Amino acid sequence: xxxxxxxxxxxxxxxxxxxxxxxxxxxxxxxxxxxxxxxxxxxxxxxxxxxxxxxxxxxxxxxxxxxxxxxxxxxxxxxxxxxxxxxxxxxxxxxxxxxxxxxxxxxxxxxxxxxxxxxxxxxxxxxxxx
Numbered sequence: 157x158x159x160x161x162x163x164x165x166x167x168x169x170x171x172x173x174x175x176x177x178x179x180x181x182x183x184x185x186x187x188x189x190x191x192x193x194x195x196x197x198x199x200x201x202x203x204x205x206x207x208x209x210x211x212x213x214x215x216x217x218x219x220x221x222x223x224x225x226x227x228x229x230x231x232x233x234x235x236x237x238x239x240x241x242x243x244x245x246x247x248x249x250x251x252x253x254x255x256x257x258x259x260x261x262x263x264x265x266x267x268x269x270x271x272x273x274x275x276x277x278x279x280x281x282x283x284x285x286x
Contacts, residue, residue, distance in 0.1 A: 188234035192248045209244065212273035213281050220244050247273065 187193075187202055197205075210216065222237035224230045236242065251271055259269045276283040 189236065192245050209273060212279065213277050214279040215281050219281065251275075 187195075187197060187199075190197065193202065193205065206217065209220075213219065217231055220238055220240040221231040221233050222235040224232045251273070255270045259271065262268050278284070
């Protein structure tokens, strides 16, 4: 059953990646308050990363991002109001350390093993403890 979920997830991520190539480019976008991701990341790359988070945790953007004070129908992506945003940053730091320490090696076939959000979350906001 888990194998089928991974196939569906992989196909979903592939479709998102392909469709994102047809989205109009936003050259005027400059992300603010980036503490883990590169400050010069482009809008398309940032969107891909955020889309991966949404799939891995089965959540929407509003899970981590607060609404704007002047327009509650829009999100304030720079705000640190929601604690989930700092939790996400800490999880990014953790997975980076684990990957560097244990998985950062290229195999003989050229592949590389890494962990990511989906490794533990499996499409759920809270990882299931077994």
